[in-house]
Amino acid sequence: MTTAVSIPRTGGSGGHTAVAARARQVVKAYGSGETRVVALDHVDVDIARSQYTAIMGPSGSGKSTLMHCLAGLDTVTSGNIYINETEVTGLKDKKLTQLRRDRIGFIFQAFNLLPTLNAIENITLPMDIAGRKPDRAWLDRVVDTVGLAGRLKHRPNQLSGGQQQRVAVARALAARPEIIFGDEPTGNLDSRAGAEVLSFLRRSVDELGQTIVMVTHDPVAASYANRVLYLADGRIVDEMYNPTAELVLERMKHFDARGRVS
Numbered sequence: 426m427t428t429a430v431s432i433p434r435t436g437g438s439g440g441h442t443a444v445a446a447r448a449r450q451v452v453k454a455y456g457s458g459e460t461r462v463v464a465l466d467h468v469d470v471d472i473a474r475s476q477y478t479a480i481m482g483p484s485g486s487g488k489s490t491l492m493h494c495l496a497g498l499d500t501v502t503s504g505n506i507y508i509n510e511t512e513v514t515g516l517k518d519k520k521l522t523q524l525r526r527d528r529i530g531f532i533f534q535a536f537n538l539l540p541t542l543n544a545i546e547n548i549t550l551p552m553d554i555a556g557r558k559p560d561r562a563w564l565d566r567v568v569d570t571v572g573l574a575g576r577l578k579h580r581p582n583q584l585s586g587g588q589q590q591r592v593a594v595a596r597a598l599a600a601r602p603e604i605i606f607g608d609e610p611t612g613n614l615d616s617r618a619g620a621e622v623l624s625f626l627r628r629s630v631d632e633l634g635q636t637i638v639m640v641t642h643d644p645v646a647a648s649y650a651n652r653v654l655y656l657a658d659g660r661i662v663d664e665m666y667n668p669t670a671e672l673v674l675e676r677m678k679h680f681d682a683r684g685r686v687s
């Protein structure tokens with residue numbers, strides 16, 4: 426059974442609990458019989474609000490599965506997931522879709538931008554679909570922080586990979602979701618563009634109070650986080666606060682030595 430450090434659920438966060446998302450005894454199994462794979466094995470974790478959390482671990486350790494379950498993109502076999510005080514695991518399809526649309530932001534490796542819409546239209550699309558009016562001042566601030574002000578009328582194919590990823594980041598931030606989930610959000614970028622996007626995500630936590638959870642294999646990407654969770658065989662086996670790339674690399678070598686990394 427996995428035990429992860431719990432964070433106090435009340436704190437000075439403007440009426441919100443200090444925990445943005447929780448997993449309790451989450452099991453996720455795929456298949457059955459001989460082909461059964463336990464991707465998550467009784468995971469308990471608290472994701473702190475207004476903090477940047479990185480999820481690391483070897484290939485197949487369950488990182489994406491944990492993120493997908495936390496974000497309500499995948500169902501669990503047993504256990505409970507909460508976003509703030511809402512139990513995600515108890516929601517029916519329609520409510521789940523609404524929760525994902527209204528309260529969660531996503532940044533994936535494939536940016537999922539619509540090619541026929543320009544940058545600003547892509548950024549505001551989720552709000553348009555939800556029938557919500559963008560908060561102009563907030564939108565300007567997000568666009569400004571991402572450094573896209575001169576590119577808003579460009580379509581994705583007129584933007585570099587780094588710029589497209591910044592549009593995807595701005596789209597996630599524009600709706601002010603309670604929590605943003607990223608799966609290797611800089612995986613396709615060169616190191617300079619990746620660093621830009623990561624610095625921006627870091628600033629969104631420091632300056633805008635955003636909560637971010639990001640899956641990564643990259644110690645440098647993880648060093649932007651406040652806390653790194655290490656998964657192995659579907660369990661949280663370790664964590665690190667205030668990581669540096671060197672410390673993360675050292676910890677990964679340590680897992681190597683114990684035969685946990687493939």
Ligand SMILES: Nc1ncnc2c1ncn2[C@@H]1O[C@H](COP(=O)(O)OP(=O)(O)OP(=O)(O)O)[C@@H](O)[C@H]1O
Pocket residue numbers: 455456462463464482483484485486487488489490491
């Ligand atoms: N749809 C599925 N059907 C069957 N098994 C699956 C499915 N999705 C994931 N798995 C298995 O669950 C385990 C965890 O997978 P997951 O994708 O969460 O790992 P990961 O740590 O994100 O890996 P990677 O770093 O390679 O992306 C793996 O053993 C994988 O093969």
